[in-house]
Amino acid sequence: xSRNQHSATPQAQPTAVGRRWLRTAWIHTWMWVYxxxxxxxxxxxxxxxxxxxxxxxxxARRWSRRLYRHFLQTYSRHAGPDHSLTIDPFxxxxxxxxxxxxxxxxxxxxxxxxxxxxxDARCWAKTWPFKIPLLGPLMKLCGHLLVEDxxxxxxxxxxxxxxxxxxxxxxxxxxxxxxxGRFHDGAFLLSQRTGRPIVP
Numbered sequence: 001x002s003r004n005q006h007s008a009t010p011q012a013q014p015t016a017v018g019r020r021w022l023r024t025a026w027i028h029t030w031m032w033v034y035x036x037x038x039x040x041x042x043x044x045x046x047x048x049x050x051x052x053x054x055x056x057x058x059x060a061r062r063w064s065r066r067l068y069r070h071f072l073q074t075y076s077r078h079a080g081p082d083h084s085l086t087i088d089p090f091x092x093x094x095x096x097x098x099x100x101x102x103x104x105x106x107x108x109x110x111x112x113x114x115x116x117x118x119x120d121a122r123c124w125a126k127t128w129p130f131k132i133p134l135l136g137p138l139m140k141l142c143g144h145l146l147v148e149d150x151x152x153x154x155x156x157x158x159x160x161x162x163x164x165x166x167x168x169x170x171x172x173x174x175x176x177x178x179x180x181g182r183f184h185d186g187a188f189l190l191s192q193r194t195g196r197p198i199v200p
Contacts, residue, residue, distance in 0.1 A: 027075065031108060032134070034071050038064060039137045046141050056164070057143030061120055064142055068112045090199065092118050098165045101199045102187050105169045114167050121165035124156060124186070153190060160194040 046060040054060075092099070101121060103114060111123065123144040130136045130146055139146075145156055145166075156166060168190075170183040191198050 030071060034067055035134050035138060038067055039134050043137060043141060050141065057141065058120055060141045060143065065115050069116055072112060072116065095197050095199060098160050098163055099197050099199045100166050100168055100187050100191050102168050102170050104171055119165035121167050122159055123167045153186065153193065156190050157194050160190065160196050
């Protein structure tokens with residue numbers, strides 16, 4: 001009996017690993033399908049809007065939220081009960097205006113889920129997303145801010161003072177272990193300069 005138990009354990013583990021890989025492949029594939037639709041189908045119209053009647057790129061961010069909301073709903077339906085998404089909304093009315101939302105970053109789904117929060121916000125991102133095919137055009141179409149050094153602070157402050165909110169990942173990279181890393185100062189300097197609250 002004990003031999004059967006020991007022989008079943010190694011078989012169960014590859015099955016679980018295989019399911020995780022399939023789920024990851026499904027997520028990545030469909031995220032890129034949605035990304036292709038956004039950039040190649042909606043992109044030309046949104047680019048024209050951005051240089052004519054919508055310089056703030058609010059239409060692009062609104063369409064991005066709508067598109068990836070549909071993605072998250074589809075994911076929830078197919079991922080099974082063990083991977084359902086639960087939203088615990090924050091009362092953003094308490095911020096009385098624009099805010100700086102800070103979050104840690106463990107997977108590609110983090111940004112997609114953050115986009116579903118009520119404030120119309122731009123992402124404060126490093127260079128690499130802007131260099132990836134299709135993802136880079138999405139970042140530019142939506143008016144997200146490229147962070148190279150502290151010279152971004154005046155542009156970020158202008159965004160806040162104009163009534164827009166920001167997503168900031170103060171660790172500067174994804175967490176591979178799930179532990180919170182060292183925070184960079186940018187989000188806190190921005191809060192100090194603009195007087196706007198930080199929402200973790």
